[in-house]
Amino acid sequence: MAKESKKCDDLETVEDAQAAESPAEDEAAQLRDKLLRLTAEFDNYRKRSIREKEEYRKFAVEQLIVELLEVHDNFERALDSAKQADETQAVIKGVEMVFKQFAAILEKEGLQKIECKGAEFDPHLHDAMLHIENPDNDDNTVMDVCKPGYYLHSKVIRPAMVTVSKKPEE
Secondary structure, eight states: OHHHHHHHHHHHHHHHHHHHHHHHHHHHHHHHHHHHHHHHHHHHHHHHHHHHHHHHHHHTTHHHHHHHHHHHHHHHHHHHHHHHOSOHHHHHHHHHHHHHHHHHHHHHTTEEEOOOTTSBOOTTTEEEEEEEEOTTSOTTBEEEEEEOOEEETTEEEEOEEEEEEEOOOO
C-alpha cells in the first residue's frame, strides 16, 4: 500500500506540474501567435507603403505634364506655321514666345538657372570643361558657360559646364 500511495503522490506531482506548465504553454502559444500576426501586419504595411510610394511617384508630375502639354501644342503650331511662313522674323517671334512659356512653367516649379559668368569657380556648382590662360582674370574665375547649370528648390540638379581662367605661367 505504501508503494501505491507513493505512486499516487508521484502522479499528483506530475499532474500538478503538467497543470502548471499548461498556462505557461498557453501563454507562449498566444505570444507566438501574436508575434506571427504582428510580423504579417508589418510585412503587409511595408508592401503597401512601397506600392503607395510607387503610385505617388507615377503621378507626382501629372500637373507639370499637363502644363507642358500646352507648350508641346504651341511648339507644334509654331512648326506648322514655320513651314508655311515666308518671313523668318514671325517664326523667331513665335518660337521665343513658346520658349518664354516653357521657361515660366519651369520657374514656377522651382527651377533656377545658376548664374556663374565672372564668379569664382565652385566645384559644387560648376564642372570645368577647359582651363584657359588669361592675364585679365583672376585664377579660377568662370570666363564662359558651355552649358548652363540649374537649381531645383536650392538643390543643384545639374552643375554648369564652364571655362575657367588661370594665370599664365611666366
